[in-house]
Amino acid sequence: MILGHGVDAAYRVGLGGLSIGHLATATGMSKSGLFAHFRSKEQLQLEVLREAREQFVDAVVRPALAAPRGEPRVRELFERWVTCGKARMPGGCLFVKAATELDEQLGPVRDQLARDHRDLYDTIARMFRGGITEGHFRADADPVQFAADLDGVMLSYYHAHRLLDDDGAEARARRALDTLLDAARSPAR
Numbered sequence: 001m002i003l004g005h006g007v008d009a010a011y012r013v014g015l016g017g018l019s020i021g022h023l024a025t026a027t028g029m030s031k032s033g034l035f036a037h038f039r040s041k042e043q044l045q046l047e048v049l050r051e052a053r054e055q056f057v058d059a060v061v062r063p064a065l066a067a068p069r070g071e072p073r074v075r076e077l078f079e080r081w082v083t084c085g086k087a088r089m090p091g092g093c094l095f096v097k098a099a100t101e102l103d104e105q106l107g108p109v110r111d112q113l114a115r116d117h118r119d120l121y122d123t124i125a126r127m128f129r130g131g132i133t134e135g136h137f138r139a140d141a142d143p144v145q146f147a148a149d150l151d152g153v154m155l156s157y158y159h160a161h162r163l164l165d166d167d168g169a170e171a172r173a174r175r176a177l178d179t180l181l182d183a184a185r186s187p188a189r
Helices: 002-017 020-027 031-038 041-065 071-086 090-102 108-133 143-163 169-184
Strands: none
Touching: 002 020, 002 041, 002 090, 020 031, 020 041, 031 041, 041 071, 041 090, 041 108, 071 108, 071 143, 071 169, 090 108, 090 143, 108 143, 143 169
16 A cells, blocks of 8 residues: 555656655655655665556556467557556556656666666567567567567657647557557568
8 A cells, every 4th residue: 555655656756756754644654654664765766666567567568468479469568558658557657757767866776667667678579579489570570679669659659648638649659559560560461
């Protein structure tokens, strides 16, 4: 419960704005009680990132892994990710916010965030490799490039949808995904 409140708070104020005092007020707990859980602001930030990662994995990645391998799995990942953005789910959106907030701040929190982003790239690349194995995508297609391109599509979608309140953001993201998949498809398909 505490970490759920922490993710919600960090979504609004950023990881840097997150404090044990703010979280104590939100949860109705004492500062000393929360301090006993986390011991430092940095540990609180790390735990909030862990909770946000779990929320994103539960809402986006695990359901996608239940889809058939290959293109259907990649499409399910995309659908879940878009839904996460439309629903303004703090667990997913926190990673976008934290990436710009922490990109120049060295330390364990930035290091963990970078690992989380690399893990997402690795997950997308593995899903894409499954599509190569299934014959959905060309054998010479680059899974790492696809992961970077799909992440770029999603970042652009978040920016247009969230910041610019652009009604066409989702349609453009879908066209961009189709373009990526068309470029990677096996000629036999």
